[in-house]
Amino acid sequence: MTDTKIASPLAKARGHGSAKSGTEHWWMVKVTSVILIPLTLWFFLNLMCLISTGAVYEDVIAWIQKPYVTGLMIAFLAVNFYHAAIGGVEVILDYVSHRGAQVASIMLYNILCAAGGLASIIAVLYIAFRM
């Protein structure tokens, strides 16, 4: 029959190899998750403070306009959307098996996350620098 019959398992595996970026991907998920621990807790606790003090529109604007809050918000949003992008790709890889659909959905998802991150950071900058 065909020569696949006498091919060793290694020969069969060759050429179908991994993306060769698995370790890097895993490591970035871990790094971003460690960074997100303090940043998400900081954001959540501040949000709770704003709500419990009955903060209105102007109070929230004033809070974001504090330079260190602007900085931390940008860091939080950038890492959050990056973590969402690389974490979500794992889910797509698991459930979308058709190669074309997989590439297309990963592209679309990454663009969506990049756009979300960019738009939210621009919103923070807009709030911080308007008079």
Add this chain to the structure above:
Amino acid sequence: MRPKRLYLNGHFNSLDCPVSSSPSDTATKAARSRPLSPHLQIFRFSIPMLTSILHRITGVALVGGSFVLLWWLVALAQSPEAYGTFVTIALHPLGQICLAGWTWAFFYQLLNGVRHLVYDTGTGFKLKTTYFTGRLVLVLSVIATAASWWCFYNH
């Protein structure tokens, strides 16, 4: 009565698989009887299974939550009226249910994420420990969510 056994999610005894055991089998026969991963309903419910599934579900939910956060920021940047619309929807009972869900998803992902970071150091893999930390994460995430919402409503 079957003896009580602890199962790790995604792991199963390789002897349970329909794999040919004879080393004299030809490649063709081996290819025909390749071991199949048991389907979802084969697994008995376990805590590690639940924590793993929930980690994925909360992760996907938090991606959605991130876009609500984007909406909040854009509304703030836009105008007090746009922010008012956001607040009105957020204060609606349905909005409150969603926000409570996201609060729990946040705490769950955070706590289980820390659990996974501990796993990455090579510790906590003993079955008893795994079950304990799994239950701990589930209970603590619910407590943290309840405490947060108690604060929201009783300030």
